[in-house]
Amino acid sequence: MRIGIAGITGRLGALCAEEVVGAQLHLSGGLARKPDALRHIVTDPARLAGCSDVVIDVSSPEATCANAEAFAQARCAWVIGTTGFNAEQEEAIICASRQIPVLRAANFAPGLTMLLDLARQLGAKLPADEYDAEILETHHRQKRDAPSGTALAIGEQFAEGRKVALADVIETDRSGLRGDGAIGFASLRAGQIVGEHSLILTSGTEQITLSHRAFDRRVFAQGAVKAARWLAGKPAGLYGMTEIFGA
Ligand SMILES: NC(=O)C1=CN([C@@H]2O[C@H](COP(=O)(O)OP(=O)(O)OC[C@H]3O[C@@H](n4cnc5c(N)ncnc54)[C@H](OP(=O)(O)O)[C@@H]3O)[C@@H](O)[C@H]2O)C=CC1
Ligand SMILES: O=C(O)C1=N[C@H](C(=O)O)C[C@H](O)C1
Numbered sequence: 001m002r003i004g005i006a007g008i009t010g011r012l013g014a015l016c017a018e019e020v021v022g023a024q025l026h027l028s029g030g031l032a033r034k035p036d037a038l039r040h041i042v043t044d045p046a047r048l049a050g051c052s053d054v055v056i057d058v059s060s061p062e063a064t065c066a067n068a069e070a071f072a073q074a075r076c077a078w079v080i081g082t083t084g085f086n087a088e089q090e091e092a093i094i095c096a097s098r099q100i101p102v103l104r105a106a107n108f109a110p111g112l113t114m115l116l117d118l119a120r121q122l123g124a125k126l127p128a129d130e131y132d133a134e135i136l137e138t139h140h141r142q143k144r145d146a147p148s149g150t151a152l153a154i155g156e157q158f159a160e161g162r163k164v165a166l167a168d169v170i171e172t173d174r175s176g177l178r179g180d181g182a183i184g185f186a187s188l189r190a191g192q193i194v195g196e197h198s199l200i201l202t203s204g205t206e207q208i209t210l211s212h213r214a215f216d217r218r219v220f221a222q223g224a225v226k227a228a229r230w231l232a233g234k235p236a237g238l239y240g241m242t243e244i245f246g247a
Pocket of ligand 2: 083106107139143147148149150151194195196
C-alpha cells in the first residue's frame with residue numbers, strides 16, 4: 001500500500017511518515033510548501049495523489065482544501081486530521097467524499113474516540129437544566145486554532161446526546177452570564193503540551209469529569225496510519241475513527 005503525507009514537514013506529519021516506514025508500508029512522498037527531491041516532497045497535490053493509494057493530510061485548513069480536487073480526480077483515499085475548518089471548507093470535504101473515501105477525525109487517539117461515545121451517552125442522560133457542561137482543552141503554544149477540533153467534536157457529541165445543535169448552545173465568549181443549557185469552551189496554550197481535553201459536568205451537588213491526555217504525539221500518528229490502512233480501497237463516503245476503534 002502506498003501512503004502519502006500532506007504536511008510531512010510538520011510535527012504530526014513527520015511522525016506519520018516514521019510510522020508508515022516503521023510498519024514496512026510504502027511511503028510514496030509528501031506535500032509541503034517547499035519541494036525537496038531527496039525526501040520526495042512535492043508542492044503539487046496531483047503529483048502526490050498520482051503515486052499514492054491513500055494520503056494522510058495533517059497540514060492546514062487552506063492546504064487541505066486545496067487538495068480536494070486533485071485527490072478526487074486521482075481517486076485517492078483521503079485521511080484528514082487537520083482541524084480549524086470554516087463552514088465552506090467543511091462543505092468542500094463533504095463534497096469530495098461523494099467521489100472518494102474520506103476519513104475525517106479531529107483526534108486519531110483510541111482513548112479519545114471512546115470518550116466521544118461516552119460524551120454522547122452523558123448528554124442523553126444528564127438533564128440540561130441540572131448539569132452545566134464545560135469543555136476545557138490545553139495545547140502547545142504553536143497551536144493555531146481554538147477551540148481545538150477535538151473540543152468541538154466532544155461538544156458535538158454531547159449536544160447530539162442532548163438532542164440540540166451545538167451551534168445553538170455553544171459559548172466561547174465567556175463575558176456575561178452563562179446561558180441556560182450552554183455548552184461552554186475554554187482554551188489554554190502553554191509550552192509543549194501535546195493535547196488535553198476535559199468534559200466537565202456540574203450540578204448543584206456533584207461534578208463528573210471525563211478527561212483525556214495525550215502525552216506522546218505518536219498516539220495520533222499510529223491512529224492515522226491505522227486509519228489509512230483501513231480506508232484504502234473503501235467505497236466513496238465519509239468515515240470516522242469509530243470505524244477503526246469500534247467505539
Ligand atoms: N487528528 C489528530 O489526531 C491531530 C490533528 N492535528 C492537526 O494537524 C494539523 C497539523 O498540526 P501540526 O503537525 O502540529 O502542525 P505543523 O505546523 O507542525 O505542520 C503543518 C504542516 O502543514 C504544512 N503546510 C502548512 N500550510 C501549508 C500550505 N499552505 N500549503 C502546503 N503545506 C502547508 C507545513 O509545511 P511547511 O510549513 O513545511 O510548508 C507542515 O508540513 C493541525 O490542524 C492540527 O490541529 C494535530 C495533532 C493530532
Ligand atoms: O494541534 C494539535 O496539536 C492537536 N490538534 C488536534 C485538535 O485540534 O483537536 C488534536 C490534538 O489535540 C492535538
